[in-house]
Amino acid sequence: MAKPKGKPKAREIRSQHAQLKSHPHGNEKGVKWPMAVKDGSRQDYGSKMDTGLKGTDKELLAVQRQLDSDENLSAYGLKAGSANNKIQITGIVDTLADKEKLKPLLRDLGIVEFADGVSISTDGSVLDQDVSREVMEEIGAEPLLADNAISVECVAGTVYLTGEVRSPRQEEAALAAAGRGRGVVQVVSQLRFLPEVRE
DSSP: OOOOSSOOOHHHHHHHHHHHHHSOOOSOOOTTSOHHHHHTOOSSOOOHHHHSSSSOOHHHHHHHHHHHHOTTTGGGTOEEEEETTEEEEEEEESBHHHHHTHHHHHHHTTOOOOEEEEEEOOSSOOOHHHHHHHHHHHHHTOGGGTTOOEEEEEETTEEEEEEEESSHHHHHHHHHHHHTSBTOOEEEEEEEEOHHHHO
């Protein structure tokens, strides 16, 4: 249906303003959802056409709301669905660190096992040497790793960390820092512990 020419009539404007007051804009992305679904006032979540969430599964709706409201993941527009009686998350994120934020987020909702359909992609082509350089910057910016000599090698998005660290905590910090690099698909630790710490 085409929009009529000219300015909206006064009653149309009042109606729109009234809707905005009763249902303010939130961070939910489901444009076609009924308002009762968005604010949770309706028990029946509507048909598949209404929600885009394949039925009335409360758990699935809770997951989608959590994805849409999370400050780290909401910008990616990740989608919750179901496949083979499992929750499935699909979409694209920029870094491995962002992808790994899904597990604790879903664990908070009581979901331990899910189908991970989230892929990692960057805005442009990234060469392995660019990935290595970015990972080195992330490791260099980590205060816990200031005095360690860690080498980085990247092969097809998989980052290999070599060198020596003083503790398992430093190894975890190195793995987390490497995961924040753009273009990193997987991080493999080949780090060794210094002998005096290992004893």
